Amino acid sequence: MNKVRLEAFSDGVIAIIITIMVLELKTPHGTAPHDLAPVLPVMLRYLLSFIYVGIYWINHHYLFDQVQKVDGLAMWANLHLLFWISLIPFVTAWAGEHPFESVPVAMYGAVLLMCSIGFVVLDEVLRRRGAGSAHPSWMERKNLASMLLYALAIPLALWYAPAGSIVHVVVAAMWLRPRSPA
Numbered sequence: 001m002n003k004v005r006l007e008a009f010s011d012g013v014i015a016i017i018i019t020i021m022v023l024e025l026k027t028p029h030g031t032a033p034h035d036l037a038p039v040l041p042v043m044l045r046y047l048l049s050f051i052y053v054g055i056y057w058i059n060h061h062y063l064f065d066q067v068q069k070v071d072g073l074a075m076w077a078n079l080h081l082l083f084w085i086s087l088i089p090f091v092t093a094w095a096g097e098h099p100f101e102s103v104p105v106a107m108y109g110a111v112l113l114m115c116s117i118g119f120v121v122l123d124e125v126l127r128r129r130g131a132g133s134a135h136p137s138w139m140e141r142k143n144l145a146s147m148l149l150y151a152l153a154i155p156l157a158l159w160y161a162p163a164g165s166i167v168h169v170v171v172a173a174m175w176l177r178p179r180s181p182a
Contacts, residue, residue: 003070006078007061013082014057020089021046021053024096045096045108048172049088055175056085056115063119067126077125081118087111095165105164106157112168113150116143146171 025046028035036043060081070078088111095108120143149171157164 001070001075003064003067006070006075007064010060010078010082011057013086014053014060017053017086017089018050021049021092024089024093041099042093042096045092045099048168049092051172051176052112052115053085053088055172056081056119059119059175063123063126070126071129074122074125074129077118077122081115081122084111084114084118088115099165100161102158102161102164105161106154109150109153109157109164109168112171113147113154116147116150119143120147142174145174 025042026039028039067074091104091108091111094104098104123143149167153164153167153171156167
């Protein structure tokens with residue numbers, strides 16, 4: 001099957017995810033600068049989640065740039081990834097409203113871990129089908145490091161929520177850095 005429909009569907013789902021996240025943002029109740037304080041944690045979590053969704057969107061395009069055709073298994077692997085990404089608005093809202101509570105921050109990290117696993121599964125399905133990705137080893141190392149850090153962030157958040165959040169920011173920053181040569 002042609003990959004174009006899969007890419008268009010994925011782009012649409014990701015656009016809807018970002019729309020849902022922004023619609024969750026509530027305006028401050030007043031107009032003074034100090035009225036921003038109660039909504040600041042939600043806005044910061046939204047910013048982090050927007051960056052994460054952007055990272056997945058960019059890497060999805062990079063991954064499919066090398067793919068010519070997809071089959072049913074690749075489509076299911078893609079849906080698996082999109083399922084986990086679609087949970088980002090839910091955990092963003094929850095962790096944003098409760099930034100110092102362990103369970104919401106740990107769940108945020110669990111969803112990020114599953115997104116990362118979903119991306120690796122999709123990549124592996126495409127590789128095994130000979131459909132794509134001959135990406136350099138730097139990406140494999142970053143994926144592995146991301147998964148390990150997400151897994152670490154979950155118990156860390158259960159112990160002390162802000163520590164888990166710091167790990168989430170570190171992983172995002174790791175992906176924002178330009179690619180190093182292979």
